[in-house]
Amino acid sequence: MYILFPGRHQLLTDFQFKYLYRIIQAGLENEVDVYGNPLGISERIKAIIFAVTSANHSNTRRNPLPFYLRAIALETFSDNLNIPSYIYGIEDVGNRDDFATYTIKRIKHESDGHIDMKPENTVVVCSTPVMNMYQKLGFRILPAELEDVKTWRLLTDQPWDLVEHVAKGIEDWRTDKHLLSKIHPASYNVWLRYNVGGKVRILFSDKIVGEDGDITATRDYNSYVRQMDEIAEMKYNDTAIHVKPGRIGDIGCAVGSWIKLACQDARLRESDFYGIEVSRHLFEICQQRKNNGEFQNPFVFFAQKNAVTGLVFDQRSMNTIFTSSLTHEIESYGSREDLIKFIKNRYDELMIGGVWINRDVVGPENKEEVVYMDLNKNDGRNDDFELEITERTELSKYLEGLSTYGRFRRFSRDFRRKEGYHLEYHEKSINGQSLIELTLRDATEFITKKDYTDNWMSEMHETFAFWSFSEWKAEMEKTGFEVSTQSVVFSNPWIVENRFKGKVELYRIENGNLSLMDYPVTNMFLIAERKI
Template identity: 60%
Template sequence: MYLLIPGRHQLLTNFQQTYLTKLLNTPLQELKDIYGRAVTTPGKIEAVIFAVTSANHSNTRRNPLPFYLRAISIESMAASLPVPVYIYGIDDVGSLDSFAGYTIKRIKHESDGMFDCRPANTLVVCSTPVLRLYESLGFTILPAELKDINNWEHHATMPWDLVEHIARVPHWEEDDFVKQEMHRTAYEVWKKYKLGQKVKQLFNDTMISSDGDLTETRDYNVYVRQMDDIAGLKYRETAAYLQPGRIGDIGCAVGSWIKLVTKDARLRESDVYGIEVSRHLFEICKQRKENGEFAHPFVFFAQKNAVTGLVFDPHSMNTIHTSSLTHEIESYGSREDLLQFIKNRYDELVPGGVWVNRDVVGPYNKQQQVYMLLNREDGNNEDPYKTFAERELLSQYLQQLSTYARFLRFERDFRAAEGYQLSYTTVVAEGHTYLQLSLQDAAEFLSRKDYTDNWQSEMHETFCFWDFDEWQEQLRSAGFKIHPQSYVTTNQWIVENRWKDKVSLFVPEDGILKPYAYPVTHMVLVGIKE
């Protein structure tokens, strides 16, 4: 007979150790299940199996600890138990009604068939709603901390409650409640690896979701392809500014830009550090390194948030590169977050080091009113506000809309969750119907109108909050000198393939509307630490 204990096991409590010891020293027929019924399964406990779920996740609010640290704590505690303890990592597969069955199969596979857990040979110890999944498979459930299943009342501190407590208190190592409830082995691991500090940082991070992502509406398959496709262009635009030595790529996505760094003979002896906050993208980076996709081995990846603090040692980096990142900080965080991000990069550079920031940028004269003429013949104009439960169906529908209808949808969706209201008026002049609006809002639409694959995600983002002069002013305020070859430009491919014959801009002059140039699309802004 086996005991199966599924859970994320971010820490262990004294109750868990006491409870397990009692179970292993009590005849099975004297044990009670979650309904107070006597256990009828014959035999005796021969082994305890810890199924550590979300084993492939770490450095997020929901899973701050990597699997190996969780396993260390369990293994240390197991030394006091009278039967052998086995630990198996179960990867996260999202919300799955059959997750209990998946866990059982993973254990059988990982143990090479040594453990084939079935209701006849396994008791499950669980005190969270996850127990319903095992109960549906016929397993007997032992209650652990659970007092009353009808209202999910517990008579002992739950491990996750203790994690949240640690995130709140100022000095967790000295906290009486922590010392009373936390098992010694977990306490030692948390203290040794400074996990309390990590948990505090993760819980205080309002930009990132509990699973470690900026947005939950991004199609990563599309995103990865886009990052790979544009990597060459990004590298050509930034390579001339890079200084050899220690090179950091913050927001490295899937490592596409870093692959080109490692192939650059001028930088062949440089150490390259990729920083990515998104758990999904970070996992891809690690896999690519295992695949040998980088030209030399001195490439190191870490999952960190560069807004909440430094990600490199102070005064340690020769080059820091960011691409298409800073606007996301403004979009998903706040202006204060962005200003702190700028300061953090200054603090990380050696004297003479450079921060190369390639990103979208707002137009000059953002508040100028322009007249926008939109093509109404290049697609459907019926019901631009139709909703879809699936991202793919929404994307297909948006692609069928005319440019004018897509603007109507954009006007409704653009940063609506953030409380923004795009303002425009309809003006009839010279036989045409124009939309009068600020150049900033027109540029926001132009920059986003074709991003239909990730429309829901893109609608949270703002590109045009600062123009190029304002960007330079903010870097100077943080201490940077601006590289004289920094520049702002309009991508002519975008003009020819996405804007021409679809959107035209005009301004009134001498009583008539005259064509107005398309706005800039992106900048390469290089700050030098003097």
């Protein structure tokens, strides 16, 4: 007979050891199942099988320990059971009613068919509702800590109760009398050697959670949230392949839309999600959405924090950090020093093997090259571009009436004027064409902003093309990151087709003649990994 002991096995207890030792030594004939019925099995127990579930998950509240540490503890734990033991990692495959079947088949496969568990040759040790899946397959269940299956009354603490006890941090977990009276030495030694207790307290810490707050009934944010959700679907689809399970943070999370989609990804089912938003208005929406139950994963936490001024996560604690359209705002509204500090903070927060996915705008490589811009003068007014208007809707309507050429003239006056920037350009006639001579950087700034008339004055503060991808890469590597070859730079095809073509053409002079250029890259997915 086999004993199958499935579970996450984050912590092992003295009770578990004594329970298993007794039934191994005394046999199964007089042992009772979960309903109090004697098993009546006279066949000797030949091996115990530990099925370690969620073996591919670690560094989360649900699974603090990686599989290898759980296996180390189980190996030591089973040494004194005086019976062969086998340890198999069972990866998470989502919520499945047939997970018990999958576990049994997986072990049979991993053992090359030597361990083929069936109801007639195996009993299952289980004290949680997981037992129901095995009962449906016909397996008899040994109850372990479970005293009454009808009320789920327990004889003693289950392992997870002790994990949560450590997480509360009432005392130093290493000398906590309650823990020491329950935990098996095999687990305690692993926890002590690898400071698992400290890790558990970090994972369960409430520090990330900011103030509470409700949204008043008089506000209608439905359209805003819907817009964010639509954009998030594109953002998530673009970046999902790079997300590593575990502790996942979205800095500048807006209304939590990217996290909402990530929670629906079965691959990230057992991950913890942390949304950081500096805006109180957006933070309140995140909290309200969580209260509404919009996130499938219960381990979703939001905080109102400033990620520029310091760390927002514990050092070396994150598996994935995601940012979108954020880093250019730090450069625009803060300083280069702030941006470099932000990069350093993200590096410090990632654990070894962690990844920062930065989705943002980017400048072209040859951004200081002098180019020539041909602007459409027939799609609106070419004069009257300097009228001072402060009301946003009225200003937008006014700008919409300008031609592309007229809008450039307005842009050259407004762009980062308050920051002291002077956009230098010259109007030149070359081969009979009236062109604007300027740097490719300034041309890129214009063509990527010319259609943001609804929020013009805000956009005029923001710079998109301050770093090319190679400059980004150099700065990231200077911090310690390794930039993945899967990083990409591109021009948004829809924007090119609908906002650039017919409005703007770019030329360079080659051999004394104008040569039509491709539109510059405007966006990047920068995938940066912490290797050491």
